[in-house]
Amino acid sequence: xxxxxxxxxxxxxxxxxxxxxxxxxxxxxxxxxxxxxxxxxxxxxxxxxxxxxxxxxxxxxxxxxxxxxxxxxxxxxxxxxxxxxxxxxxxxxxxxxxxxxxxxxxxxxxxxxxxxxxxxxxxxxxxxxxxxxxxxxxxxxxxxxxxxxxxxxxxxxxxxxxxxxxxxxxxxxxxxxxxxxxxxxxxxxxxxxxxxxxxxxxxxxxxxxxxxxxxxxxxxxxxxxxxxxxxxxxxxxxxxxxxxxxxxxxxxxxxxxxxxxxxxxxxxxxxxxxxxxxxxxxxxxxxxxxxxxxxxxxxx
Amino acid sequence: xxxxxxxxxxxxxxxxxxxxxxxxxxxxxxxxxxxxxxxxxxxxxxxxxxxxxxxxxxxxxxxxxxxxxxxxxxxxxxxxxxxxxxxxxxxxxxxxxxxxxxxxxxxxxxxxxxxxxxxxxxxxxxxxxxxxxxxxxxxxxxxxxxxxxxxxxxxxxxxxxxxxxxxxxxxxxxxxxxxxxxxxxxxxxxxxxxxxxxxxxxxxxxxxxxxxxxxxxxxxx
Numbered sequence: 001x002x003x004x005x006x007x008x009x010x011x012x013x014x015x016x017x018x019x020x021x022x023x024x025x026x027x028x029x030x031x032x033x034x035x036x037x038x039x040x041x042x043x044x045x046x047x048x049x050x051x052x053x054x055x056x057x058x059x060x061x062x063x064x065x066x067x068x069x070x071x072x073x074x075x076x077x078x079x080x081x082x083x084x085x086x087x088x089x090x091x092x093x094x095x096x097x098x099x100x101x102x103x104x105x106x107x108x109x110x111x112x113x114x115x116x117x118x119x120x121x122x123x124x125x126x127x128x129x130x131x132x133x134x135x136x137x138x139x140x141x142x143x144x145x146x147x148x149x150x151x152x153x154x155x156x157x158x159x160x161x162x163x164x165x166x167x168x169x170x171x172x173x174x175x176x177x178x179x180x181x182x183x184x185x186x187x188x189x190x191x192x193x194x195x196x197x198x199x200x201x202x203x204x205x206x207x208x209x210x211x212x213x214x215x216x217x218x219x220x221x222x223x224x225x226x227x228x229x230x231x232x233x234x235x236x237x238x239x240x241x242x243x244x245x246x247x248x249x250x251x252x253x254x255x256x257x258x259x260x261x262x263x264x265x266x267x268x269x270x271x272x273x274x275x276x277x278x279x280x281x282x283x284x285x286x287x288x289x290x291x292x293x294x295x296x297x298x299x300x
Numbered sequence: 301x302x303x304x305x306x307x308x309x310x311x312x313x314x315x316x317x318x319x320x321x322x323x324x325x326x327x328x329x330x331x332x333x334x335x336x337x338x339x340x341x342x343x344x345x346x347x348x349x350x351x352x353x354x355x356x357x358x359x360x361x362x363x364x365x366x367x368x369x370x371x372x373x374x375x376x377x378x379x380x381x382x383x384x385x386x387x388x389x390x391x392x393x394x395x396x397x398x399x400x401x402x403x404x405x406x407x408x409x410x411x412x413x414x415x416x417x418x419x420x421x422x423x424x425x426x427x428x429x430x431x432x433x434x435x436x437x438x439x440x441x442x443x444x445x446x447x448x449x450x451x452x453x454x455x456x457x458x459x460x461x462x463x464x465x466x467x468x469x470x471x472x473x474x475x476x477x478x479x480x481x482x483x484x485x486x487x488x489x490x491x492x493x494x495x496x497x498x499x500x501x502x503x504x505x506x507x508x509x510x511x512x513x514x515x516x517x518x519x520x521x
Contacts, residue, residue, distance in 0.1 A: 115461035213361035217468035254359035289454035291507040
């Protein structure tokens with residue numbers, strides 16, 4: 001394999017690579033050996049600790065699936081509520097009227113600048129003080145509130161960048177055939193922007209799924225990560241095993257979402273029917289941070 | 301109106317947030333650069349390792365990593381990070397977790413920076429007879445870092461916000477203090493506003509300043 005950074009390897013370089021590989025392998029084996037000996041030392045590799053996950057399904061039906069269900073429920077609710085909110089905010093930021101544009105910008109910049117956890121803590125306290133939502137469902141409300149406030153503002157930027165990524169000719173043509181601003185947005189720009197920003201929306205879903213775990217750690221929301229805690233208490237201090245299983249499930253979900261987003265992006269870039277405008281997976285990290293990000297829309 | 305603030309160490313909490321941010325930023329910059337070098341390098345095993353690391357770590361919630369560093373590393377495996385005091389241990393474990401997590405994003409930011417360097421640059425360097433380390437170290441990375449300032453700024457801002465996750469293992473930073481204050485005091489909206497403004501003061505100027513730096517150092521093409 002060669003790349004632009006290095007030449008096709010000759011005998012000398014090949015020998016050197018073998019040496020690097022050997023050194024790296026030795027280092028990796030040393031680290032792994034240390035990990036395994038520490039685990040064995042603390043009795044974490046005993047079959048007893050792993051049996052609930054590898055030798056039966058009870059742990060899954062009793063703890064993991066209910067936890068996963070809550071994780072997915074919170075993520076789905078947040079996405080469904082945040083999408084329309086984000087669309088409204090994003091379009092408002094593109095408005096010609098300052099009294100619409102400026103407040104929307106302030107909201108979007110503010111919620112992107114503060115951590116989700118702060119929003120969740122606020123939600124939790126707000127619901128317990130000013131509403132009569134039962135304390136059982138309060139964590140779900142708090143988690144979804146925090147996620148919606150944050151993600152609506154990120155999605156607003158995704159929507160805005162998606163619309164800006166379309167070629168100028170689209171809105172110019174719409175104006176030329178006499179469409180109003182409202183019609184241009186609704187009939188011409190939005191439908192194409194939705195396609196262009198699909199990969200970005202899917203990768204934002206990964207962020208949401210990951211952030212639900214905050215609810216389990218800080219808000220007593222019984223999601224997947226919280227189930228790891230319950231399990232390690234129930235099955236006798238098998239913390240390492242429980243966390244490994246939970247981490248593997250998270251990686252499986254998020255990796256498939258990421259791959260799906262990547263596949264969508266490639267498909268849209270190759271597509272012949274569209275304008276070729278697409279808001280890639282990489283754009284999401286840009287748009288999640290406060291401030292202007294002109295580069296993202298230029299790429300599209 | 302602000303009487304209730306007495307007895308709470310607001311500045312201290314934000315100082316802890318800043319410390320968490322800066323320490324993990326330096327650590328993740330180093331580890332992330334190494335990962336990026338491995339990821340674009342000629343040794344297949346290292347390339348595979350770096351790719352796997354980035355794909356796994358990016359897809360695990362930070363909360364899982366931080367909680368694991370406390371419950372798994374500290375409580376179960378007795379890895380205390382060289383301190384007998386629980387508070388110090390937790391702080392260091394939080395830095396470790398934040399660093400390992402953020403490094404994956406630093407690696408991706410640098411890789412996107414490397415992608416902005418025109419192919420001709422590396423080709424010219426190779427034509428001069430430079431080897432991989434020289435091509436990367438003398439020609440590509442200096443340009444890649446300049447192009448990566450923007451993406452790295454976003455990583456830094458995300459890191460600043462992510463330090464709040466350390467509240468999950470009891471590190472007394474801003475979100476932890478906020479939780480404590482909301483539970484004991486009545487001024488919910490005021491407390492939240494103070495904490496929110498605090499974070500705005502950390503993230504917005506960082507974004508503005510480094511955004512300006514990014515424009516300043518960007519290679520004109």
